[in-house]
Amino acid sequence: MTHTLNIVGGGMAGSEAAWQAANAGLKVVIHEMRPKVETFAHRTGHLGEMVCSNSFRSDDHEQNAVGLLHWEMRAANGLIMQTAAKHRLPAGGALAVDRDPFAESVTAALTAHPNISVSYEEITALPDSGDWIIATGPLTSGTLAEAIRVETGADQLAFFDAIAPIVYADTVNMDVAWMQSRYDKGETEDERTAYLNCPMTRDQYEAFIDALLASDKTEFKEGETAKYFDGCLPIEVMAERGRETLRFGPMKPVGLTNAHDPATKPYAVVQLRRDNALGTLYNIVGFQTKMKYGAQKAVFKTIPGLEDAEFARLGGIHRNTFINAPTLLDSQMRLKSRPNIRFAGQITGVEGYVESAAMGLLAARMAVAQAHGLTLPDVPATTAMGALVTHITGGADAKTFQPMNVNFGLFPPLEGTGIKGGRRNRKDRYKAYTDRAKADWTDWLARTVPVPA
Numbered sequence: 001m002t003h004t005l006n007i008v009g010g011g012m013a014g015s016e017a018a019w020q021a022a023n024a025g026l027k028v029v030i031h032e033m034r035p036k037v038e039t040f041a042h043r044t045g046h047l048g049e050m051v052c053s054n055s056f057r058s059d060d061h062e063q064n065a066v067g068l069l070h071w072e073m074r075a076a077n078g079l080i081m082q083t084a085a086k087h088r089l090p091a092g093g094a095l096a097v098d099r100d101p102f103a104e105s106v107t108a109a110l111t112a113h114p115n116i117s118v119s120y121e122e123i124t125a126l127p128d129s130g131d132w133i134i135a136t137g138p139l140t141s142g143t144l145a146e147a148i149r150v151e152t153g154a155d156q157l158a159f160f161d162a163i164a165p166i167v168y169a170d171t172v173n174m175d176v177a178w179m180q181s182r183y184d185k186g187e188t189e190d191e192r193t194a195y196l197n198c199p200m201t202r203d204q205y206e207a208f209i210d211a212l213l214a215s216d217k218t219e220f221k222e223g224e225t226a227k228y229f230d231g232c233l234p235i236e237v238m239a240e241r242g243r244e245t246l247r248f249g250p251m252k253p254v255g256l257t258n259a260h261d262p263a264t265k266p267y268a269v270v271q272l273r274r275d276n277a278l279g280t281l282y283n284i285v286g287f288q289t290k291m292k293y294g295a296q297k298a299v300f301k302t303i304p305g306l307e308d309a310e311f312a313r314l315g316g317i318h319r320n321t322f323i324n325a326p327t328l329l330d331s332q333m334r335l336k337s338r339p340n341i342r343f344a345g346q347i348t349g350v351e352g353y354v355e356s357a358a359m360g361l362l363a364a365r366m367a368v369a370q371a372h373g374l375t376l377p378d379v380p381a382t383t384a385m386g387a388l389v390t391h392i393t394g395g396a397d398a399k400t401f402q403p404m405n406v407n408f409g410l411f412p413p414l415e416g417t418g419i420k421g422g423r424r425n426r427k428d429r430y431k432a433y434t435d436r437a438k439a440d441w442t443d444w445l446a447r448t449v450p451v452p453a
């Protein structure tokens with residue numbers, strides 16, 4: 001059988017996808033527009049180029065979700081992890097690499113593979129036939145982005161992410177915060193109590209505004225135009241426009257009664273909205289920001305109820321093309337309206353080199369199974385790989401969907417271990433998560449060995 005898989009984009013996701021599919025016997029064509037067409041962030045024509053930092057983040061596979069994802073990719077013979085090991089630089093617990101030799105090695109491994117060819121061209125339309133994986137990343141070229149927009153609808157494709165910080169629900173102090181939707185709106189009790197609310201006195205609000213104004217911010221990069229400003233101003237920009245702007249915007253206190261002190265009207269309220277079906281993650285509503293990470297932690301911990309909050313991810317605003325995957329993709333990462341096309345990588349709404357490569361790995365294995373007339377069984381949501389794919393293909397709230405890093409908040413809670421929640425038991429809990437994930441991933445891999453053609 002000669003089955004050809006076309007992959008658009010030879011970045012993190014496309015490179016990993018090509019490797020996986022080619023090793024399983026498919027013929028693969030990578031369509032990569034660089035170096036003919038450039039992006040504002042890439043510098044070379046190499047496959048697997050790291051656009052910014054040279055780090056794949058933590059390599060701790062016992063205590064860290066991204067380290068666990070490394071482990072799972074290694075177990076699946078992942079090219080990105082194998083190559084990273086060859087070009088590793090000393091970086092404490094992080095997996096950092098010498099970026100140019102890394103990308104050169106990825107390119108060499110792919111171009112030397114007998115089943116892979118590379119076509120250096122820009123793809124400008126969604127193909128009608130053949131099997132395709134679109135892995136064109138956060139800087140997808142304009143023509144292809146337009147074709148995707150036409151296919152999926154204008155509100156299903158974003159050009160910027162505006163990420164509000166996300167906290168682990170079990171680290172919010174519920175002696176201070178309370179659950180209530182504004183004006184108790186909603187048909188069911190769940191809906192009437194959908195938001196976590198953190199109250200502020202006037203003094204606390206004024207101190208918060210001072211901290212916002214004084215905080216360290218990140219400058220916009222070249223190519224990151226400020227178009228998004230219409231819809232989602234960073235909170236610090238709102239604060240610059242007037243000290244009361246936030247109190248009349250995302251921090252307005254109307255329609256809310258402090259359950260711990262009903263007689264006192266809060267001066268301002270910070271609201272957090274549920275971010276995943278599991279209810280383990282909450283995002284701070286309207287708090288997209290360009291503050292530096294250290295500043296975000298310091299400023300957000302001044303919010304009553306969030307003093308000890310732990311963040312699954314911090315806020316940001318970046319140039320980023322991504323689709324509303326929970327609405328558009330099926331559980332096999334196929335575009336529902338055109339099942340011959342899969343999406344993988346950052347364009348599916350995962351965030352980061354590792355997560356992007358991981359989704360490339362999975363999409364390719366799904367394509368291989370399909371080429372053999374099979375359907376890959378669902379990846380257990382207890383694994384890092386499964387937690388991510390479950391999130392983007394349905395676990396996330398489609399209405400507020402924003403790119404997501406892998407984190408333990410995406411994992412189903414532990415059952416039957418007797419390990420309690422809270423900060424003190426974190427180490428045991430993370431170890432239990434990673435042990436469970438490794439066992440389930442090993443089992444899943446054994447059941448789904450890609451069949452050579």
Ligand SMILES: Cc1cc2nc3c(=O)[nH]c(=O)nc-3n(C[C@H](O)[C@H](O)[C@H](O)COP(=O)(O)OP(=O)(O)OC[C@H]3O[C@@H](n4cnc5c(N)ncnc54)[C@H](O)[C@@H]3O)c2cc1C
Binds near residue numbers: 013144
């Ligand atoms: C400026 C910037 C900085 C970032 N910094 C980091 C960081 O430090 N750490 C981190 O973990 N993540 C970072 N990211 C986020 C993201 O994880 C990386 O961009 C990652 O490379 C995404 O992998 P990918 O395979 O989805 O996309 P890419 O690695 O970007 O690969 C997509 C490929 O598709 C090609 N392409 C695009 N359109 C077409 C087309 N129409 N036809 C053919 N080819 C096409 C591109 O040239 C590119 O090679 C950053 C993103 C941006 C935009």
